[in-house]
Amino acid sequence: MDVAILFLVFVGGLVIGIPVAITLGLSSLAYLLVAGIPPVVMPQKMYAGMDVFVLLSIPGFILAGNLMNRGGITHRIIRFANALVGWIRGGLGLTNIAASMLFGGITGTAVADAASIGGVMIPGMKKAGYPSDFSAAVTAASSTVGPIIPPSVPMIIVGALSGISVGKMFIAGAVPGILMGLAMMVTCYIISVRKNFPHQPWQGGGEVVRSFGGAIWALAMTFLIIYGLLSGLSTPTETAIIASVYAFVVGAFIYRELPLREVPKILIDSAVSAAGILALVGFANVFGWILVSERIPQMIADGVLSLTGNKYVVILLINLLLLFVGMFMETIAALIILFVPLLSLATAVGIDPLHFATFAVLNLMIGLTTPPVGVCLFVCAGIARLPLAPVVVAIVPFLVTNILVLFAVSYFPPLATWLPSILTP
Template identity: 80%
Template sequence: MNLAILIAVFVGGLIVGIPVAVTLGLASAAYLLAAGIPLVVMPQKMYAGIDVFVLLCIPGFILAGNLMNSGGITERIIRFANALVGWARGGLGLTNVAGSMLFGGISGTAVADAASIGGMMIPGMKRAGYPADFSAAVTAASSTVGPIIPPSVPMIIVGALSGISVGRMFLAGAVPGIMLGLAMMVTVYIIAVRKGFPRQPWQGWGELGGSFLGAIWAIAMTALIIGGLMSGLSTPTETAVVASVYAFAVGCFVYKELPLRAVPRIVVDSAISSAAILALVGFANVFGWILVSEGIPQAIASGVLSITDNKYLVILLINVLLLFVGMFMETIAALIILFVPLLTLATGVGIDPLHFATFAVLNLMIGLTTPPVGVCLFICANIAKLPLGPVVRALLPFLLTNIIVLLLVSYVPAFSTWLPALLMD
């Protein structure tokens, strides 16, 4: 009965549109009241969920991304991406994807990518003659690359939950992230050829070199982050602080587009974004603790193993479950609630923890572009001033492409384990 109340309040909250973090909190409070458990348990479990040292790097990476974005990074990345691939058929669509791949190495979040890249690219693509629904769809789809290519906020959460090295998680996402981006570029090109989308003239080696030099300080941030982690000179949290200082210095003194008077506002906005994520982590930890106390994770594992203990079928079942969950639940909440029990199931049938963590995060990133709770989908449709229907239809080829990449990463462990083994073992 108490579990039914928990599920009813949670599902009801999602249906009426209450934010996921608040829904998790309300459902957890309703369960505690029905079960006669003192409500003081709630703040205790929330604090336990966020009292993890590695989570301190989330505010640092968010601040670094916001500083670089306000300091002219987005424009320079798009200019370089356009000089690199914009000459091909459907060049602005290819630029959109390439820009997301480069920007993803700075922001670490899909929502920041969709808002920043989309705010520039969607209106620009519409003016150049691209359909509005395609412009929004390619932006939403490519924004999911951000949390795969390091740094990655979801992978930081996974590291905190499982004890897997965040540095290894970052490296594990690099190859799948590049695969995802390249596959979407192929999809853009095929659609562009079929529909006769415009192309731009080649801008010359001078523009390519000049745009690269303009963006080099931004691109170097990814090398700074990965280099610090691989060399062992800094922890993820220390790397996030270094990245923030670097972003401030580049924005103020190299690009000279970040006025000092804007910094306090950026710090406050970053703190608000970080607080929202950590509040979600806290409420999801309470919800997850309730599910564990009710034996739900064990029931999921037993249910799957009663069907099959074949590793490849288990991978398929996990992917189907996460794709379904990603349609209705925010990524971080889904990770906190489901990751540990599914990791136990995965390792029980011989799946490498790092491999599982990589395809689980990739899977839930796809959920950011699927209705009814696709945050990036909503952002891009809003920028394009379109209802969801046309954008979802235009998004279908990209969803198919992303699922193909997901299956490749799921069934070929080397895509996620090769680079960490090469550089960190």
């Protein structure tokens, strides 16, 4: 009965549109009251969930992304991407995807990618003759590459939950992220040829070199992050702080597009964003503790293993579950609630923890572009000034492409594990 109250309040809150973090808190509080557990347990468990050293890197990476975005990174990356692929049929769509791949290596969050790249590319694509729904769809779909290519806020969460090295997680996401971007480029090109979308004339090798020179300081930030982690010179939290200082120096003194008077506002906005994520972590930790107390994860694992012990069938079932959950739940909340029990199930059938963590994150990233709770869909539809329905229809080919990449990564572990095995001790 107590667990029934937990799930009834949780599902009811989602149905009526209460934010996920608050829904998690309300459902957990309802359970504690019905079960007769002192409510003081709630702040204790919230604090325990947030009191993890690696989580301190989240505010740092958010701040670094905001500083670089305001400091002139977005249009430089778009210019470089456009010089590389803008001359191909559907070139602005390809530029959109390429820019997201490059931009994702700096912010680590899909929503920041969708808002920043979309704010520039969606109006630009519409003006160049691309349909509004396609412009919004390609932006939303490509934004999910951001949290796969390092750095990645969801992967930091996974590292905090499981003890898996955040550095290895970052490296494990590189190949799947690049595959995801290239597959979406192929899809974009095929659609563009079939619908005769426009393209731009080749701007010459000189423009490639000039645009690369303009973007090199921004692109070097990804190298800085990865080198710091792989060399052992800095922890994820220290790397995030270094990245923030680097972003400030580049934006304010090299690009000279970051006014010092705007820094306080950027600090406040970054703190608010980080606080929202950490509050979600805290509430979700309470919810997850209740599930563990009621042995729900063990029941799920036992139920699945009673049906099959075949590793490949278990991978299929996990993917189907996470794709379904991703349609209705925010990524970080889903990770905190489901990752640990599903990791236990995965390891029980012989799935490598790093491999599982990679395809689990990839899976939930796809959820950011699926209705009814696809945040990136809403962001891009809003920028394009369209209702959600036409954007959902236009994004279907990209969803199919991303799901194919997901299953390739799921069933061929070296795509996730090979690079970490050669780059990390």
